[in-house]
Amino acid sequence: MPDIEIRNLTKVYNESGNSIVAVDDVDLTIEDGEFVTLVGPSGCGKTTTLRCVAGLNKPTSGTIKFGDRDVTQKPVQERNIALLFQDIALYPHMSVQENMAYGLKISGFSREERMARVEEAAELLQITDQLKKMPADLSGGQQQRVALGRSLVRDPEIFLFDEPMSDLDAKLKAELRPVIEKVTDEIGCPTLYVTHDQEEAMTMSDRVAVINDGELAQVAPPKEVYDEPASQFVSQFIGQPSTQFFEGNVGAVNGTAELDVGGYEYALARDGLEGWAGEDVRVGLRPQYIRVSDDPDAGIPATHLLDEPLGDATHSFFDTEFGEIVVVTDPDFEGNGGEYGLVFEDDYIQLYDNDSGVRIA
Amino acid sequence: MSQSEPPGGVFGLSYDRETRVIESLKVVSTAIIVLVGAWPIYWMTQLAFTEYETVEDTVTVFPTPDIFTLDNFNVLTEPEMYTYMFNTVVVAIGTIVTVVLVSLIAGYGLARLDFPQKENFARILLIGYLFSPIVIGIPLYQIWQNIGLLGTRFGLIIALSAISMPFAVWLMWKYIMTIPEAHEEAAWVDGASRWRGFRDVVVPQCRPAIIAAALFAFALAWNDFTFAQILLPQTDTTTFAPGILRAMGQAQFLPQAYLMAISLAMTLPPLLFAYFMQSYLLKGFQVRAL
Numbered sequence: 217m218p219d220i221e222i223r224n225l226t227k228v229y230n231e232s233g234n235s236i237v238a239v240d241d242v243d244l245t246i247e248d249g250e251f252v253t254l255v256g257p258s259g260c261g262k263t264t265t266l267r268c269v270a271g272l273n274k275p276t277s278g279t280i281k282f283g284d285r286d287v288t289q290k291p292v293q294e295r296n297i298a299l300l301f302q303d304i305a306l307y308p309h310m311s312v313q314e315n316m317a318y319g320l321k322i323s324g325f326s327r328e329e330r331m332a333r334v335e336e337a338a339e340l341l342q343i344t345d346q347l348k349k350m351p352a353d354l355s356g357g358q359q360q361r362v363a364l365g366r367s368l369v370r371d372p373e374i375f376l377f378d379e380p381m382s383d384l385d386a387k388l389k390a391e392l393r394p395v396i397e398k399v400t401d402e403i404g405c406p407t408l409y410v411t412h413d414q415e416e417a418m419t420m421s422d423r424v425a426v427i428n429d430g431e432l433a434q435v436a437p438p439k440e441v442y443d444e445p446a447s448q449f450v451s452q453f454i455g456q457p458s459t460q461f462f463e464g465n466v467g468a469v470n471g472t473a474e475l476d477v478g479g480y481e482y483a484l485a486r487d488g489l490e491g492w493a494g495e496d497v498r499v500g501l502r503p504q505y506i507r508v509s510d511d512p513d514a515g516i517p518a519t520h521l522l523d524e525p526l527g528d529a530t531h532s533f534f535d536t537e538f539g540e541i542v543v544v545t546d547p548d549f550e551g552n553g554g555e556y557g558l559v560f561e562d563d564y565i566q567l568y569d570n571d572s573g574v575r576i577a
Numbered sequence: 578m579s580q581s582e583p584p585g586g587v588f589g590l591s592y593d594r595e596t597r598v599i600e601s602l603k604v605v606s607t608a609i610i611v612l613v614g615a616w617p618i619y620w621m622t623q624l625a626f627t628e629y630e631t632v633e634d635t636v637t638v639f640p641t642p643d644i645f646t647l648d649n650f651n652v653l654t655e656p657e658m659y660t661y662m663f664n665t666v667v668v669a670i671g672t673i674v675t676v677v678l679v680s681l682i683a684g685y686g687l688a689r690l691d692f693p694q695k696e697n698f699a700r701i702l703l704i705g706y707l708f709s710p711i712v713i714g715i716p717l718y719q720i721w722q723n724i725g726l727l728g729t730r731f732g733l734i735i736a737l738s739a740i741s742m743p744f745a746v747w748l749m750w751k752y753i754m755t756i757p758e759a760h761e762e763a764a765w766v767d768g769a770s771r772w773r774g775f776r777d778v779v780v781p782q783c784r785p786a787i788i789a790a791a792l793f794a795f796a797l798a799w800n801d802f803t804f805a806q807i808l809l810p811q812t813d814t815t816t817f818a819p820g821i822l823r824a825m826g827q828a829q830f831l832p833q834a835y836l837m838a839i840s841l842a843m844t845l846p847p848l849l850f851a852y853f854m855q856s857y858l859l860k861g862f863q864v865r866a867l
Contacts, residue, residue: 272762292765299766305759309781318777319767370767 218283220246220269220374220406225278227264227430238264240430241278246406251397252435253409254425255417257453261430263378266410270376271295282373298367298403300380304359306351312362313347319370330369337368340402341395357388364399375400377409381416389413393420414454418442426450448498448573451566457503457531457542464499464567466492473577475499475565478538480516482562486577489567497576498568505564506543508532508556515559516541520551534558618844625649625841629834649838658839660813661820664730665799665843668816671734672798673791676741680790681783683742684749685775689758699750706743710803713740718807726808733808733816737798745790752786753779785860792854799847817843 227239239261246252254262267273269280271292279288287295306315316337317330325333338344341361351359360380367375377396381389397420400407411417417424418438425435426449434446445451451459466489467474467481473489475482477499509515518534518541525547532545534556541558545551567576588595624632626640629649637644652658686692687699717736718727726732756779764774780787802818809815815823821839825831851858 270766272765292762293768293770296768297766299763301759301763303757303759305757305763307760307763307778318764318769322768322773366763366767 218281218285218373218406219248219250220244220408221279221281222265222269223279223281225265225268225280226276227261227268227273228276237430239268239275242427242430242432244425244432244435246408248406249404251400251407251409251420251422252425253411253417253421253423254427255411255414255453256427256433258412260427262410262412262427264430265427266376266378266408269374269408270297270299295374296370296372297374297376298370298372299376299378300360300363300367302379302382304351304356304363304380304383306359306362306366308351310351311347312343312349312351312354315351315362316347316365316369319366323370333369334365337365340368340398341365356384357392360384360392361395364395368399368403371403373405375403375405375407377407377411379411379413382411382413389416396420414456418454424454426453428453444575445500445566446575448500448568448575451500451502451568451575455502457544459500459502459566460506460541462499462501462538464497466495466497466567469493475567477560480560482560482565484562484565484567484577486567489577492567492576496570498570498573500566500568501560501564503531503542503544505561506541507559507561508534508543508545508549508551509559510556512555512557514557516557518556518558520553520556523549523551618848621837621840621844624834624837627834629832632834632837633832649832649834650842652835652838653842657813657820657824661815661817662842664809664814665816665818667730668733668737668801668805669795669798671730672737672741673794675734675738676745676794677787677791679738680742680745680749681780681787683746684751684753684786685779687746687750688753689761699747702743702746705739710736710740710801714803714807717804721808728809728811728814730809730814733801733804734798736804736808737801738794740804741790741794741797744793748786748790748793749783752783756782785857788854788857789860792850792858795850796847799843 222242222244225239225242226237229236229238242261242265244252254265256262264273268275271287271290271294275288279286281287282295306312307318310318313331313334316334320330320333334347335344338347341364343358343361343365346354346358346362351362354362363380380396381392384392393416409416409420418441421438423435424438424441426433426441428449434441434450436444436446441450441454445454445459448461452461462477464475464477467476469489469492471485473484473486473492475484475497507515508518512518516536516538518536521533521535521540523533523545524531527547529547530545530549532543532549532551534541534543534551536558543558568574569576588598590598623638623640626645626647626649627637628644628646631637631644640646653662687695692698713736721727721732721736726735760778760782761774764778765771769777800818801816802822805816806819809819821836821843825836
């Protein structure tokens with residue numbers, strides 16, 4: 217099994233004289249057996265990237281290699297890939313069994329071989345009793361299982377997913393995620409999974425590639441993307457509720473750096489801030505690392521607005537001099553519109569360059 | 578508005594009375610439409626089954642047992658009539674096959690491929706729909722004469738296909754656009770060529786549109802008088818509609834009852850075709866923006 221090597225991939229669309237850069241110089245290597253998720257807001261170029269890898273779109277420039285094989289100019293039929301579509305795209309006029317066997321039929325497998333493989337895949341996906349049904353008679357989750365089966369029986373070189381679960385409800389998603397992981401493990405090929413859902417990205421991936429405006433913002437394991445975001449965008453995009461941002465100024469740097477956020481002082485025990493003394497920076501902090509104190513004089517004074525109890529935690533909204541701030545609080549927390557103080561946990565404060573949004577510390 | 582929901586305040590009556598008034602108006606208007614549509618067919622049918630002498634002498638409204646007969650249909654066994662029928666069937670089938678094949682491929686091209694002036698091409702296509710057969714018929718006569726298609730069934734099939742084509746292509750185009758492209762892309766990913774994907778994935782899903790286009794072409798070909806009259810000038814190669822007219826002109830005496838028997842034989846196939854295909858037909862015509 218090969219790896220996927222994407223080099224300098226660029227895709228420019230020309231629409232009535234305007235050229236729109238959908239994908240801008242993307243470099244990405246997906247190792248054999250690795251599960252990489254391409255995640256980003258809608259319109260960021262993630263699906264275009266995937267379609268270029270699939271061969272459904274032709275890149276403007278750049279190369280795509282599967283192992284030693286340069287497939288940049290190869291049509292989709294010759295790439296031996298599997299692709300799961302957002303709208304599932306089962307053939308509605310064929311039974312489940314025929315749907316799953318169609319690729320094998322085209323490759324010229326005998327009827328017995330086709331049926332044997334379909335049954336094997338159906339067993340793995342627990343859809344054996346659905347084989348005779350038509351796709352329209354199945355639920356969305358079952359349909360996506362069939363689509364997985366269709367890919368599984370063909371034993372593809374590369375597995376691609378184009379937001380396959382975006383039309384399913386949260387519970388079904390959680391149910392299908394392990395199935396997808398099981399299938400990709402079974403095939404053991406490189407997998408590129410496109411989604412706008414960061415939960416999917418975090419839970420399934422070996423590495424997460426965050427893409428914004430056609431450019432890769434960060435490629436790293438899920439935990440690292442969450443804990444050590446490379447830019448303001450990544451920090452904001454990954455994590456629920458999203459990172460809170462403030463304007464700040466780095467003061468004297470002397471072993472520890474002094475940070476001033478709207479008059480509140482924080483001491484950061486970080487290296488590499490020497491060059492930033494006196495500079496304005498952007499300060500980010502995840503809502504998990506803001507503490508709510510009953511004493512309004514501790515930290516930033518805040519008026520409680522409302523609570524969103526989720527069961528295992530509560531998201532609480534506060535009105536402060538910096539605007540609205542979200543804090544993840546204890547599941548039993550009830551603010552009741554009172555006055556509180558918000559305390560930042562210094563160790564988790566992130567600093568970003570004001571102009572480029574690149575992480576400083 | 579669902580049917581069980583009472584229509585609100587058209588006559589300013591209570592819900593129950595309003596519903597009753599609307600329901601009865603619906604029945605009355607339906608009855609009028611059915612009567613207007615069905616009466617000629619009924620009249621033709623009852624005359625076709627009545628003894629021809631009776632039809633000539635008196636007005637009857639129902640073929641009661643004493644005047645009932647099937648003999649009128651013997652006229653269909655005459656060799657001439659047989660030729661007309663055979664020609665009509667051949668031309669109708671030929672037209673259906675041509676129209677369906679060409680419109681499928683043209684509609685697919687319009688729906689899925691990009692080529693310069695695509696929209697204009699489709700618009701010009703519709704202009705072809707504006708000409709009546711008689712306008713095209715005369716020039717076609719000369720062209721067909723020059724290239725040797727005059728008096729051939731093949732020539733008539735081409736002329737009739739051309740007349741049905743604008744609608745059929747338009748229908749297929751819009752219908753194929755309702756089929757998600759992802760279905761085809763899935764087939765390509767599975768290794769199917771564009772042609773194979775078209776055949777295995779697009780065409781089977783086009784069934785309602787195919788049936789609608791076929792029915793339209795069939796009705797046009799089956800009922801065509803003008804083109805057949807112009808392009809099949811010889812009596813022995815013509816189709817039903819001009820054939821009957823010629824039979825009426827040539828025969829010394831063609832009883833009305835015979836004429837009705839012939840007409841009934843000619844009316845039945847499209848009626849049955851439309852009746853049994855109506856669910857598909859409606860689906861085919863349901864395409865938005867048609």
